[in-house]
Amino acid sequence: MRWDEIGELRCSVARSLSVVGDRWTLLILRDVFLGVRRFEDLQRNLGLTRHLLAERLRKLEEHGVLLRVRYRERPARYDYRLTRKGVDLYPILLSLVRWGDRWMADDLGPPMQVVHQTCGRVIAPALQCPECGGNLTAPDLRVELA
């Protein structure tokens, strides 16, 4: 099976990964979430080839994750904005941050911290059960066919 066929599987992990699961894509989205919107800035920041960046941005646009917006006429200049579908990827990035903070940090500690603006506190975002409020860890959960 080739990688580009995994989106056809009846599996939400596979389908999500078919959009964001290749090299660079989530790093590009990290930058977009941090406010970087332009091709040049993304390329400079991430250091990936312009070729690849163009290809990934096109794919994200096709999937409706980013919107290519003309921010200046003459010469035509475009930048990239998150759609609703794109903004909704945030929990994926946050869970990557959390895992990296916990398991990949060096002795300088976590590079960034997350502030919950509603309550003003520095937090470590965690999954919770929306029904009972309990913390969610792997052994608490069972996955079954819907």
Next chain:
Amino acid sequence: MRWDEIGELRCSVARSLSVVGDRWTLLILRDVFLGVRRFEDLQRNLGLTRHLLAERLRKLEEHGVLLRVRYRERPARYDYRLTRKGVDLYPILLSLVRWGDRWMADDLGPPMQVVHQTCGRVIAPALQCPECGGNLTAPDLRVELA
């Protein structure tokens, strides 16, 4: 910049992706979470090449995400178990499931459902603030240098 250098960046997203951010790795881990532990079964289930599977498993073992366990002597046979570090990847998979359910589902609806065994209910795992209990969405959060 080459992909294999991103783990050296001072960024928890980049560091996490240097471990699980390539094609197939998170799909392999999905299967391991669902109880598939053996090389043959993973290969059959996922349909990736044996070559790549071996390489990915080796890398996950090196990173301490999986443990290669001899489950039979003579002939020596091994399977793969999640370490604590590996189990802790669960929120990443769950957030991928959530996004796929919401944005990539077909008319058959989400393929699987998650049951919180502690309270017995079918849930959609969501990030919540451990301090105030509020739901976490991108606009509520600010990320800053630690």
Next chain:
DNA sequence: TTAGATAGTTCTAATTAGGAACTTAATAGT
């Protein structure tokens, strides 16, 4: 003695990624 199970390795061809230079269009400076 032949087939099957298990966990890989090896080989070649096809695809993808990396690096650098080029394009187009407008503006600002000299």
Next chain:
DNA sequence: ACTATTAAGTTCCTAATTAGAACTATCTAA
């Protein structure tokens, strides 16, 4: 008028990775 700069890509060539298939090794059961 000429040159440099900004911006968003494209094009071309080479290097690395992936896909697909076959092969290896070891033991068990028929």
